[in-house]
Amino acid sequence: MTSTAHDTPRKARRPRAPGRGVPLALLAPALLGLAFLLVPLLALVVRAPWSDLPEQLTSPAVWDALRLSLVCATTATALSLVVGVPLAWLLARTDFPGRSLVRALVTLPLVLPPVVGGVALLLALGRNGIVGQWLDEWFGITLPFTTAGVVLAETFVALPFLVISVEGTLRAADPRFEEAAATLGASRFTAFRRVTLPLIAPGVAAGAVLAWARALGEFGATITFAGNFPGRTQTMPLAVYLALQNDPAAAIALSLVLLAVSVAVLAGLRDRWTRAV
């Protein structure tokens, strides 16, 4: 850390081209920020119980949790796409009274502590909740303590990421293409499907990756709304938290798996679909 800080000013004083030097005022905080993000991850790798790792990772409980995490995060992302892209379109392309209020409400789960989100979901969709009691009475559906509950909790926290990301892309996209399609006789839905959607595909992909990552790491809303049962609602973050209570080595091993999966998927997707963003 110190050596980088000392080495860099020399480089900064010798700009390769006019106006292309990196000012120290930006470089030093940037490197500090980078170190702040990376050192904890590095610590996880350094302190990992490497000798016990094969034993820790071959337990079926770990794979149950990982499988559940991947299935739920992917389902939550799909659900977010189905309702999130139209919602983003509505916010970006139409004008209705109270639109800015709606947008603020959409972003609310971003700042809400996830545990609060979980409690809110219980009060809404729980067996005794304002919507949930009718689901139970009419259809016999109860959502808490089920895998479906995990998916809903993850969707609740992941959806805003997708909406914000897609809405931003829509605002940046030129509406004249849609207008041209309309003048050529396309309906608004056809224009959206055939013109807008391909245009904003990279933004949608980026939003989906963000939503997926958020869903994969979701803890607070999940444990509050869906509870914790191995194979049914115990996702990786829950398994990590509970292992931490009395077996930190197991918790580190589980964290490494989650870290490896996240890095692999994010790296893979970045190269393939989201380069343009």
Place this chain on the structure above:
Amino acid sequence: MIRSARLTAGTAALALLTALGLTACSSSSSSPENGTVTVFAAASLKESFTELGELFEKEHPGTEVTFNFNGSDSLAAGIAGGAPADVFAAANTSTMARVTDEKLTAGDPVTFARNRLTIATAPGNPHGIGSLKDLTAPGLKVVLCDVRVPCGDAARKALAAAGVDVTPDSYEQDVKSALTKVRLKEADAAVVYRTDVRAAGDKVDGVDFPEAAQAVNDYPIARLEDAPNASAADDFVALVTSAEGRKVLGKAGFLAP
């Protein structure tokens, strides 16, 4: 330019370090000034110890008792990490053992209370639950504490003693979340401590069961070796273990040791 850059970077680093330092200290910020006793106590002791603290301050004018209520595990970890506490009260003996193993207590811990499990149900016990066996009824939503936290460990022992195999809907991360599921009527029953049911007032009912006797938690208390205020700490431990202390704990639902 460069000078100001260095200043900015320095300020940023300082701000970051200050922020980190504050976080590290926040759990133990009380200064070891004379007249302050710092007590690290299990979360389940919150109501009764707060009352005992007020009693202590009344009996020892000029002395102030500050509490850090948290899960026993994290408190033990804090003490092992050098947090300046005077007294430690844990919710079970295995957690206290983590502190005594490091020889951080002054003398052996004393058991000052015991806590017994009970079945929490909705007010009026609408499902007519009368025993652990009733928790296996089909369709009944039951939550237990995870076996890795003390209440889950105790519940596992009690179920084994009863010879009952309960598959719950969820293994909750602590006893209060288990209770919350019953309070919100998401679960029909939860195995929690008597003191939790007592503290919840009329929001839940408690159903006692005989096998709880085989899974009683002992609550040990000890003055710490490096206590900044050793004499007042000894006095506080004496109050907790006195007849007066037992009366307060008994009112909260704790059993005598």
